[in-house]
Amino acid sequence: MSAKTDNLRVNDFTIKVGNVNGTGSASANALLMKIIFRMGVPVVGKNIFPSNIQGLPTWYEIRVTEKGYRGRSGDVDLMVAMNPESYKRDLEELSPGGILLYDDTWPRPHFLTRTDITVIGVPLARMCNAAFKVARSRILMKNVAYVGAVAALLDLDLDIIHTLLREMFAAKPKLVDLNLQAIALGYDYAKQNFGNVSKLKVEARDLTSDKVMMDGNTTAGLGCVYGGATFGAWYPITPSTSLMDAFVKYCKDLRVNPETGKHKYCITQAEDELAAAGMIIGAAWNGARCFTPTSGPGISLMSEFIGFAYYAEVPMVLFDIQRTGPSTGMPTRTQQCDIQLCAYASHGDTKHILLFPSDPSECFDMAVNALDLAERFQTPVFVLSDIDIGMNDWMIDELTWDDNYLPDRGKVLSSEDLKDMDKFYRYLDTDGDHIPYRTLPGEDPKGAYFTRGSGHNKYGGYTEDGAEYKEVVDRLVSKWASAADKVPAPVISTASKPAQGKVKFAIISIGSCDGAVVEARDKLETEGVYLNYMRVRGFPFSAEVKDFIDAHDQIFVIEQNRDAQLYGLLLGEIDVPREKLIPVLHYSGEPLDYKFVHNALSKELKTRRQVA
Amino acid sequence: MTSFTKPLIRRKNEPTNELGLVRSDYDGAMSTLCAGCGHDGVTASMARAFFELSIEPHRAVKVSGIGCSSKTTAYFLRESHGINTVHGRMPSVATGAIAANHELAYIGVSGDGDSLSIGLGQFVHAMRRNVNMLYMLENNGVYGLTKGQFSAAADMGSTAKKGAVNELPAIDPVALALSLGATFVARGFSGDREQLVPLIKAGLKHKGFGLIDVISPCVSFNDHKGSTKSYEHTYKYYNPAIHADYVPPTAQIKADYNAGDIMPIELHDGGQITLRKLENGYDPRDRAAAVNKLFESSQSDEIITGLLYINEDQKDMHEMARMEDRPLNAIPYEELNPGAAKLKEIQKGFR
Structure with missing residues (x-):
């Protein structure tokens, strides 16, 4: 068999690796993706892994996309099937014309049942068993060996592989040789036996030189360092744990006095999420910038405290790295299922500020935004990331920092400020901006006040008087509403041509849906469908959100949950006709792919045009 | 009704402390608790302790949960x-506040419901962390604000006002604290301010987590015959065993104690706690002895009070976290911002 050059698929295909978790597959896949990235070709990586440490099926998708799309393709063109448990499923998932690479140390004749694919058997286990003595090395190196085989099939650059391995194992040079040997095993075997089989090729480009590969939890943790957070409290929960890991790492790197060994930070692993919430409330009340990372179940547990912070007006920054619910749900799968939970978290009338990052770059920026907004508005602020953004490595523009940035610490009175005041009252709206002044403990006797979650009047005194109570909660909702133009503005993208036909269709979406939505929209444009697109980035919704809805007739609201939570939030908070909005919902727990969006929109457009 | 402002009455020749403040400068709003409530006695003792220690009021922080006792802050x-704060969650808020600024004097006020039922988890973990605060547990064995349910501190066999008998074992906060390695463990009684005020002073000056379990009878729902937390029962079985006095760094130890029954314990601030009324051979630095003593006395229905255990050598949370001396909330942003160049450098690792 030899591939004709005109049939080649260069820099536009998807590799999927089916493996057993706990076998070192994650580092092998990261290596594979990085090789392509270093060749200057944009990549998208999606880790679809089990809630388990060892022994269950796990998958990793690497999309090679010269056009720089950021979502999944919905296809698999090269399947590396390393897990006998999932062979059947992996075989079925492979797109027609695709390649299946498997370990034929144990031949699997049933792979030949599909005639529309190419099957490549590489005796990975046999080769590794012969080459390596230690049992653990044999398992680990089998994975590195398939990277070698894939490298041969796709024409990956061997020099880059060598460089990467030397960088990865700089501290352990012996491992470099071991890994290189494993790469060579796979590479040589595949070259010799299947040299011309693959039509999938990677050709070097120069499209990634100003990019980095980072996950959103790392960038959010880094954002907290740059934003000046000094305190963090948390309870370990997938998929938010790596956010605190990143904060810990960068604090250790950047915030330890080299001479004294003393820290300019404090990180406390709490006994549960309730305590984590209480700790950051205590620290923020006392004037330290702080945050807690968690996921949906943690928000449920923190809800009572969130209401306290809302009513007592204490800054609070929460990162909700959303995962598939309800209950324990699928903790390692993604969803956008906490939008409504966070918007109204806690009993009683409560409304919160939400930020919706779409990628790790926005996680960095919004971490800083959240710290500023929480102190400016003296209230809980949620950053709603998800497992797809938080735990997958994304190719993003290099993060930048403005050295002129100064934190907005909000309205805090110093001893000096208090001197000129007759008397200080905690909840008085003296500036007419709905935001009262606060004071920090220890500053000045004149600044003392009593913070309570029980009924209080504008002076900070206890009350059970209806009128006094209402005065405060009415101000609170005005304060919340006034954040609408302080949260990140929606990103509105106008179609390359005006909408065709009588009905003006458009798209609203949120967070990690963006990559798939952008690509589906491009595809629709090639089919003559032109849709304006708005991605909301903050709640309360700014005026632009309503304007966008008003300017269109039918709007698809694309999101990743069953209950149309963004759709519900839009209807509940903005005065728009219900029939204008059309929910498009994806909630399998796997990151959204553009085909899903394209198919759903095509179908809806067809029926709705007929009706219209 | 809302809250009452307590009238400020100045008397002539009122004693002043080192700051020139009088005792009433340490008062707050008028109590809205029932007349005769043990908690009011504890409140007065706390105010007196701060006054006598000459702590500037604005350099103190009060934290509490929910319940009658928590209202007293x-x-x-x-x-x-x-x-x-919210019910049972005062310790976490205190932990965060103390992490942000360890230089203030923190006093937590809680009750047996707030600490031993809904808040048991946070209570024990604050002790494990050795958070530098004094935790006052005003213990009346009953839920007052919801009108008379047993708390987890109610003794077995103790009866409720309407006659129900408690059949569940009590959680003894002192035993709990000793088992968890809390570093200052005491019991007091709201009716004995002579003993309680010095205990509070010592607890405030102790570096690390101090617990004072204060028997503080509820006159409305747990002061009847058959209750083991009533005034009558407490007075009957009360044993003020170990008296602790705080002696500031500059002061001389008074000589009116008999040598031999005084045990001085050095504190981190250079001051001392001197213990008196010690029984022969009892050393409150010996945790096993404290546990023993506690269980022996409870077997004979005796309510042993005083400073039962102290450990000044344990690192507190601030030290364990290796934080610098300056409070976190006082570190200027310039020292926290790594800058644009650094960000560029960090990202080299992500290429």
């Missing part, structure tokens, strides 16, 4: 910040 130290 409004009734003293009006010039201090106070935070009345």
